[in-house]
Amino acid sequence: MASMTTTANVQAARRSLEGLALGDAFGERWFPLFRDSGTVYDKILARRVPEEPHWPWTDDTAMARGIMRVLDEHGEIRQTPLANSFSMIFMADQARGYGSGMHELLPQLMEDASAWPVLTRRLFGGEGSLGNGAAMRVAPLGAWFSADLEQVVVQAELSARVTHAHPQGVAGAVAVAVAAALSVRGELSMRSVAERTPGGPVRDGLLRAADVPLTAEPRQAAELLGSGYRIRADDTVPFALWTATRHPDDLEAALWSTAEGLGDVDTTCAITGGIVAARTGVGAMPGEWLERRESLA
Secondary structure, X not given: OOOOOOHHHHHHHHHHHHHHHHHHHXXXXXXXXXXXXXXXXXXXXXXXXXXXXXXXXXXXXXXXXXXXXXXXXXXXXXXXXXXXXXXXXXXXXXXXXXXXXXXXXXXXXXXXXXXXXXXXXXXXXXXXXXXXXXXXXXHHHHHHOOOOHHHHHHHHHHHHHOOOOOHHHHHHHHHHHHHHHHHHHOOOOHHHHHHOOOOOXXXXXXXXXXXXXXOOOHHHHHHHHOOOOOOEOOOOHHHHHHHHHHOOOOHHHHHHHHHHOOOXXXXXXXXXXXXXXXXXXXXXXXXXXXXXXXXXX
């Protein structure tokens, strides 16, 4: 049984979701410019806010909302209701940038959500997904259970396995959830996250990230750690956590630094945003960002 939920936990999870959605929507704005990576990088360095008047969020936020629905209803992760939540959200709006694995899995879960253990293991030739999808959506869960780090790990694993059967897909989710919990507690560090992350490439990446000075340029860190170009958890999570650790009390600076890494920038910014905002909220962000970001209502 999960730990008792407090009002403070729920508020931290709401803050995290708001930051995740803001990072997701902000990061997504850069993709149309990637045909000329030099131009987009220059714009990011110059801190030129994306010009579009409306910033929709993607599947990162859609699936995070699915997690929040289950937590609001049950106070813990229940896997078949979560599978049902994910599939219903997907079927209602499939144009959110879901990856190929979710386009295969989620329609099948709509037919039978209880079949998730079998269906999820069939993905990618029977290996299961080691992608960054379970990591990108999980920060609000970490904030929700932040009073109990053991529960953070357990609940993150439960949430990940509904779609990601590969151990490294699960490890990515654990790392992000633990980082969000530590952010709420004011205890965020790369090594503290690594200590609670299952062994393998994700944990190895976190330990490499712990040795990258926080004074390094974000693009240099991204070159060392990866920034999601391969859409794998181990190629995404370490850099996103590094930028969150670099700016634990400044959401705007954290998101700009994350964007400098390019790569899967909506997902890295969603992860960083969910971690940092679990502590800070979004109240200090520029008004134009908050006005342009698609509502969560």
